[in-house]
Amino acid sequence: MDRPALNLLRAPDCSDPTRLLACPAPAKLNLFLHVVGRRADGYHLLQTAFRLLDWGDTLDFALRTDGTIRRLNEVPGVPEADDLVVRAARLLQSHTGCALGADVAVHKVLPMGGGIGGGSSDAATALIALNRLWRTGLSRPQLQALGLQLGADVPVFVFGRDAFAEGVGEALQPLALPPAWYVVISPGVQVPTAEIFSAGDLTRNTPPIIMPDFAASTTRNDLQPVACSRYPEVLHVIEWLDVHAPARMTGSGACVFAEVSSEEEADRITKDCPPRWKAWKARSIARHPLYEWLQ
Numbered sequence: 001m002d003r004p005a006l007n008l009l010r011a012p013d014c015s016d017p018t019r020l021l022a023c024p025a026p027a028k029l030n031l032f033l034h035v036v037g038r039r040a041d042g043y044h045l046l047q048t049a050f051r052l053l054d055w056g057d058t059l060d061f062a063l064r065t066d067g068t069i070r071r072l073n074e075v076p077g078v079p080e081a082d083d084l085v086v087r088a089a090r091l092l093q094s095h096t097g098c099a100l101g102a103d104v105a106v107h108k109v110l111p112m113g114g115g116i117g118g119g120s121s122d123a124a125t126a127l128i129a130l131n132r133l134w135r136t137g138l139s140r141p142q143l144q145a146l147g148l149q150l151g152a153d154v155p156v157f158v159f160g161r162d163a164f165a166e167g168v169g170e171a172l173q174p175l176a177l178p179p180a181w182y183v184v185i186s187p188g189v190q191v192p193t194a195e196i197f198s199a200g201d202l203t204r205n206t207p208p209i210i211m212p213d214f215a216a217s218t219t220r221n222d223l224q225p226v227a228c229s230r231y232p233e234v235l236h237v238i239e240w241l242d243v244h245a246p247a248r249m250t251g252s253g254a255c256v257f258a259e260v261s262s263e264e265e266a267d268r269i270t271k272d273c274p275p276r277w278k279a280w281k282a283r284s285i286a287r288h289p290l291y292e293w294l295q
């Protein structure tokens with residue numbers, strides 16, 4: 001099994017004030033996801049537990065004094081202007097009136113449309129890193145609010161720790177969870193979040209739970225049946241992984257995960273995984289690697 005080349009647990013070297021290289025953007029899991037209602041604007045009210053992982057993309061930022069924001073590399077399927085990293089940079093720039101710009105490079109490791117928050121985490125890392133590079137001085141809550149304008153999943157990555165989330169995913173409370181190993185499998189399909197949330201057969205009235213009461217046996221992912229019926233490969237992965245350990249879809253899919261008892265068990269399962277899918281082992285992290293950059 002491939003491991004990311006960079007140690008995500010470490011914040012990058014900051015000795016050069018004009019560049020921040022290999023800034024980590026970790027993946028997340030939704031340990032469960034309940035849809036408890038719907039807002040007038042169509043967004044859904046959720047209850048979910050976010051878990052951050054030691055596995056993710058990395059981003060480079062270099063200061064420009066001419067105010068231009070440029071992405072230096074291609075990201076398959078994501079035009080530069082649509083890239084959440086570029087959009088995050090422009091949003092921070094306009095919000096603060098900052099005259100500086102940046103060259104950015106996005107090294108994708110996380111499968112897109114995977115329910116593991118890749119684009120959202122990239123956006124959060126851009127907000128945190130550029131807030132430092134440009135010395136714009138926004139606080140964590142200010143960056144979380146800015147991130148919410150980019151997507152419902154962005155605030156939790158700025159929050160920087162495992163969290164119980166309500167609202168559309170932005171009302172966050174820290175969760176103290178024991179460290180754990182996970183196996184994450186990508187079925188090789190991209191599941192568009194909007195398609196799953198707009199499905200007629202989505203359960204939208206799960207009764208709200210009280211924060212600490214979310215044992216795996218009493219929770220579920222309400223988006224899972226909808227994704228499985230439209231993308232049967234997701235169901236096939238769940239059925240395969242469930243033989244090894246209780247398996248569940250994360251977010252709106254397509255990735256499927258299971259908590260396992262040790263790194264050795266994770267290695268054994270990932271080695272067994274049929275070659276048509278891609279499997280990774282990942283460990284929980286207590287804090288986002290850039291957590292200390294916002295106080």
Ligand SMILES: C[C@@](CO)(OP(=O)(O)O)[C@H](O)COP(=O)(O)OP(=O)(O)OC[C@H]1O[C@@H](n2ccc(N)nc2=O)[C@H](O)[C@@H]1O
Nearest residue numbers: 042043044115116117151152153168193194197251252253
């Ligand atoms: C389902 C979750 C669970 O963590 O994650 P992913 O599977 O995307 O990783 C999130 O709620 C996704 O957050 P994010 O991917 O940022 O979604 P957004 O860009 O804000 O919205 C994408 C689409 O999903 C719908 N959406 C999103 C969040 C929400 N609480 N209710 C919704 O109805 C929106 O209507 C929009 O059409």
Ligand SMILES: Nc1ncnc2c1ncn2[C@@H]1O[C@H](COP(=O)(O)OP(=O)(O)O)[C@@H](O)[C@H]1O
Nearest residue numbers: 082083084112113114115116117118119120122
């Ligand atoms: N930097 C980025 N990385 C990944 N996806 C991005 C990025 N910028 C924009 N996107 C768009 O966001 C969509 C959802 O991406 P992603 O966050 O990986 O999935 P999910 O929301 O399922 O976790 C992608 O299909 C892509 O069109």
